[in-house]
Amino acid sequence: NAGVMQNPRHLVRRRGQEARLRCSPMKGHSHVYWYRQLPEEGLKFMVYLQKENIIDESGMPKERFSAEFPKEGPSILRIQQVVRGDSAAYFCASSSTSGGSSGANVLTFGAGSRLTVL
Amino acid sequence: DAKTTQPTSMDCAEGRAANLPCNHSTISGNEYVYWYRQIHSQGPQYIIHGLKNNETNEMASLIITEDRKSSTLILPHATLRDTAVYYCIVIKASGTYKYIFGTGTRLKVLA
Numbered sequence: 001n002a003g004v005m006q007n008p009r010h011l012v013r014r015r016g017q018e019a020r021l022r023c024s025p026m027k028g029h030s031h032v033y034w035y036r037q038l039p040e041e042g043l044k045f046m047v048y049l050q051k052e053n054i055i056d057e058s059g060m061p062k063e064r065f066s067a068e069f070p071k072e073g074p075s076i077l078r079i080q081q082v083v084r085g086d087s088a089a090y091f092c093a094s095s096s097t098s099g100g101s102s103g104a105n106v107l108t109f110g111a112g113s114r115l116t117v118l
Numbered sequence: 119d120a121k122t123t124q125p126t127s128m129d130c131a132e133g134r135a136a137n138l139p140c141n142h143s144t145i146s147g148n149e150y151v152y153w154y155r156q157i158h159s160q161g162p163q164y165i166i167h168g169l170k171n172n173e174t175n176e177m178a179s180l181i182i183t184e185d186r187k188s189s190t191l192i193l194p195h196a197t198l199r200d201t202a203v204y205y206c207i208v209i210k211a212s213g214t215y216k217y218i219f220g221t222g223t224r225l226k227v228l229a
Contacts, residue, residue, distance in 0.1 A: 004161070033215060042205070042219040043162065056216070091161050095215075105215060107154075109161030 002027070004110035005074075006092050012116045019079040019086070021113045025094030032075045033107060034067060037089045049075060082117045089114050122206045127224040130200075136193040138223050140206030143187040149208050151182060152217075153191045157202040162219070165191065165204075196227045 005024040013019050025032050030050055035043040036059075045059040049069035057067065064082075069075040079086055089112045095105035123141040130136040142151065152167040166173055166180045168189070173180045179192040193200055205222040 031215070035219075042221050043217075045216045045218070048215050059216075089159065093161070106152075106164050106167070107162075107217065109163070111161050112159070 004029075004092055004094050004108050006090075006110035006113050008113060009111065010114050010116070012118065013082050014118050015083055016081050019082050019115055021077040021079075021090050021092075021115070022074045023077070023092030023094075023110060024074040025092075026096075026108050029094035029096050029108070031095045031097070031105065032069050033093045033095075034075075034077050035091045035093065035109075037091060037112075039088070043091060046077075079115070082115070084117045087115055087117045122208055122220060124204075124206050124220065124223045126221070127226070129226050129228055130193075130196045132198060132227050132229050133195055136196040136200065136225060136227070138191040138193075138204050138206075138225065139188065140191070141188045142206070142208045145186050145208050149210050151180065151186075151189050152207045152209060153178070153180065154205045154207065154219075155200075155202040156205070156222070157199075162205065196225075198227050198229060201225060201227045 004026055007022050011019055032049045034046040036046055037043045047060050047067045048056040052071050064080045066078045091109050091112045093107040093109045095107050097105050150167050150169050153165040154162040156162045166175055166178050168180045168182055182189045203222040203224050205219050207217055
């Protein structure tokens with residue numbers, strides 16, 4: 001009964017390199033969300049995906065960031081040409097629904113991937 | 119979604135009840151109150167949610183005022199492991215996914 005699995009837990013990149021963060025949702029969950037947490041700040045929504053579809057990417061920076069959730073395999077958050085300001089904790093969450101009569105969707109979060117850009 | 123206001127930090131003695139307040143004076147009729155917590159840089163953890171009735175589960179109780187403009191999360195017997203940042207979030211039900219995490223309340227449980 002594994003929860004949301006994220007890897008790598010820690011990633012170090014030099015400026016200009018690419019970072020790929022992976023997220024496997026909980027079994028039975030088809031909704032995936034990515035959040036970013038800068039040091040000493042709250043979590044900020046980035047993107048919401050369902051299998052093979054990006055539903056809402058309004059929180060994603062316009063350039064260098066992309067996300068996918070293929071039919072098979074984990075969701076990937078990709079950051080191209082990283083800069084120091086990308087250093088943050090990136091959290092993935094999943095849910096089984098998008099909400100209903102008993103409330104909004106309860107999100108189950110992973111442990112996060114901490115990106116450090118040198 | 120309604121904005122929430124929480125105290126920046128609180129202390130609580132171990133074994134005592136921790137009462138964490140949240141103001142959400144602009145909440146609308148179809149918005150729920152959710153509580154999550156984040157223990158030292160781990161991923162946020164769901165605690166409890168409610169609409170207008172008080173709720174209780176194995177982790178906590180949620181008391182929502184009759185006018186729904188504020189609520190209180192109660193940890194009945196706080197332990198050191200409850201030291202965390204607690205987030206109060208107000209969100210619509212169906213079709214909503216964009217949780218807005220503010221800065222929360224940093225609860226420190228003291229031995």
